[in-house]
Amino acid sequence: MLIRTLRALRALRERDDERGVALAAVIGLGAVLMIVLSLVVATATSGATKAANDDDYNKAMAAAYAGLSDYQGRLAADNSYVNYGVRTAFSSTSTYSLDSTNKAFGTALGGTWAPVVGSTDQFFRYEVDNSDYANTGKVRLRVTGKADTATRTLVVDLRGDGFVNYLYFTNYESQDPSLTGETVTGGSARCTSAHRNDSNWNQTTSCNAVQFASGDTLDGPVRTNDVITACGATFNSTVQDTGAAGFFYTSKETAISSACRTSTKFNGGPITTAGTLPMPSTNANMKQEARTDIPDKVAKPGCVYTGPTSITFLAGGKMRVVSPWTKKTQLTGATNGTITGGSTNDALCGSVSALGGSGAVIPTLPSNLVYVQTVPSVSGDPNYWAANTTPSGTVNGTVTSGSPVYCQQNVKSGSGSNATTTSDYGNGLGYPKNNEFTGSLGDSGYYGCRNGDVFVSGSFGGQMTLAAENFVYVTGSIVYQNGRSSDDMLGIVGQKAVSIYNPISCSSGTSSACSTSNGSSANLAATTNIEVDAAIASNLGTFNVQNGAFGANLGTLTIYGSIAQQFRGSVRTSYSGGSSWSTGYAKVYSYDRRLKTSAPPKFLQPVSTTYGVTTETESATAYRADGTPTGK
Incomplete structure (x- = not known):
């Protein structure tokens, strides 16, 4: 050519x-x-x-997001699903049970991939890192999506919608009737607790709501399973309840007035409607964190103390613990949960001899939990004490041994001709104080000598949760010793109440009730301008000021952290008449915003919750389309 x-x-x-x-x-x-x-x-x-490659590339990421949604759905249906998975290089420090039916755990199941619902060419698999879940409530997920030969990998941190996500959370907006003794309108029967938008709420028989009032400032998100009650308060962040948006009352009988609407400030936007966040019925699962025989569930056991216990936080991240009834500081148990054995861990929890004397000085537990239990009544329990027996020796320099001396003190439990001089509520740690008015003591009783109560104060350093089977009494300020921007983080959980300690004497009234007239009561251990830096929770009870309706004006109660409670608690009461006066504390509550992404170790969790993404990033691809790891 x-x-x-x-x-x-x-x-x-x-x-x-x-x-x-x-x-x-x-x-x-x-x-x-x-x-x-x-x-x-x-x-x-x-x-x-x-174009074909780009399409597969995009579809692989869509498949990864489908895998993320699948895992979130499983967690929402069963919070314990965080314990399922397989160990890979990504999750080498985690502990798992295996769900052999879930193909998304493919790395240990013959290289399987789970199909995306509704697709024939998209698949996913995921790996779970739950090593930090017990400490922070966070679980990390690495999910890889596949489309044809293209794979892409996403790494996310997930965290449940827990109580610490809110500065102020309540189940009921009314007070705990077992503590207040509140009766039905016009009668003597005890009022009943009900959500104000429930069908069983009754104007006559239901307990009155506590009102956010003028001078209350809440600088953080607020949520309730009830209906918000406010007049003159300031909300600087979001507010959620279960009523219609903006539907709230000044009292249980009357819708909010125009004056209250004008004076109440919702600076974070109007009230929005949310579902319920259920409180657990017990905090006994926290006690299990002191067990040494279930390493698959409790990798790092904490400490258990028995009976009334005093904890004072000291400089240098230490604490002094006085707990005379304690025999064993760590536990073992049968498969049904009954405690059958125990041991001591002197280095972590303090020696029994020091706990029963002037106190054991030990470091605050590193990323762990302290649980204070009521003296067990089951004879096989290692911390059991027989009836009519008490610890021996001098306890904290205040009370000598022997029954009935140890469980009785001379107190004034009435007034005038109704006064009595002995009480069986002396707990051996100096509570109640001489001449302290204890009244009817509520249904639960104050200062029971065998109760799982803890008395706490001081300068806290470290990361720890302190939980009590009964009451937590905050006897003085608790502040982060390294500052609010440090790594210090404390959780406080009192099953029946977390109370700011405020003992009073009473000069007029009855044996069961002190008069509320001005000057009829006086503070015996008045601590003004208290500050508490902690995430606070009471799953069955309340956060309040003990005897908040009596005594003097104590200044300001500053909370830096969060509060979650079954019932609203009162911290201040205002009176008018011949003269106006107030008792207790004004509120200044600020949210610790670190709690949005973290939590005190082993803190109280809701019964059920949804899990949201806190951080998200695309990472180097973890697996090839044939299921083999890339080694990245």
């Missing part, structure tokens, strides 16, 4: 005219067109391949 073309060109040159030049131009143009056409075809083919 080339030879013929050259001959033709030579022949044209031999002719003395322009026809040869024209033919050469045509041939050259054709060659150029062929080259361009070839480029167009090649480009189109390459573009089609790239």
Whole structure:
């Protein structure tokens, strides 16, 4: 072909005219067109391949998000699902049970992938890192999506919608009738607790709601399973309840007035409606964190103390613990949960001899939990004490041994002719104080000598949760010794109440009730301007000021952290009449925003919750399409 073309060109040159030049131009143009056409075809083919690859690339990420949704759904249906998974390089420090039916745990199940619902060419698998869940409530998930030969990997941190997500959370907006003794309107029977938008709420028989009032400032998110009650308060963040948005009362009988609407400030936006966040019926599962015989569930056991216990936080991240009834500080038990054995861990929890004397000085537990239990009544329990027996020796320099001395003190439990001089509520740690008015003591009783109560104060350093089977009494300020921006983080859980300690004497009233007239009561251990830096919770009871309706004006109660409670608690009461006065504390509550992404170790969790993403990033691809790890 080339030879013929050259001959033709030579022949044209031999002719003395322009026809040869024209033919050469045509041939050259054709060659150029062929080259361009070839480029167009090649480009189109390459573009089609790239488009297909891009489509698979995008579909692989969509599959990864489908895997994330699948895992979130499983957690929402069963909070314990955080304990399921398989160990990989990503989760080498985690502890698991295996769900063999879940193909998304494919790395230990023959390289399986779970299909995306509704798709035939998209799949996912995931790995769970639950090593930090007990401490912070956070679980890390690495999920890989696949479409054809393309794979992409997403790493997210998930955290449940827990109580610490809110500065102030309540189940009921009314007070705990077992502590207040509140009766039905116009009668003597005990009032009943009911949510104010429930069908069983009754104006006559239901307990009155506690009101957010003028001077109350809440600088953080607020949520209730009830209906918000406010007049003159300031809310600087979001407010959620279970009523219609904006539907709230000044009292259980009356919808909010225009004056209250004007004076109540919702700076974070109007009230919005949310579902319920259920409180657990017990905090006994926290006690299990002191067991040494279930390493698959409790990798790092904490400490258990028995009976009334005093804890004072000291400088340098230490604490002094006085707990005379304690025999064993860590536990073992049968499979049904009954405690059958125990041991001592002197280095972590303090020696029994020091706990029963002037106190054991030990470091605050590192990322762990202290649980204070009531003296067990089951004879096989290692911390059991027989009836009519008490610890021996001098306890904290205040009370000598022996029954009934240890469980009785001379107190004034009435007034005037109704006064009595002995009480069986002396707990051996100096509570109640001499001449302290204890009244009817509520249904639960104050200062029971065998109760699981803890008395706490001081400068806290470290990361720890302190829980009590009965009451937590805050006997003085608790502040983070390294500052609010440090790593210090404390959780406080009192099953029946967390109370700011406020003992009173009473000069008029009855044996069961002190008069509320001005000057009829006085504070015996008045601590003004208390600050508590902690996440606080009471799953069955309340956060309040003990005897908040009596005594003097004590200034300001500053909370830095969060509060979650079954019932609203009162911290201040205002009176008017011949003269106006108030008792207790004004509120200044500020949210510790670190609690949005973390939590005190082993803190109280809701019965059920949803899990949201706190951090999200695409990582290097973890697996190839054939299921083999990339090694990245």
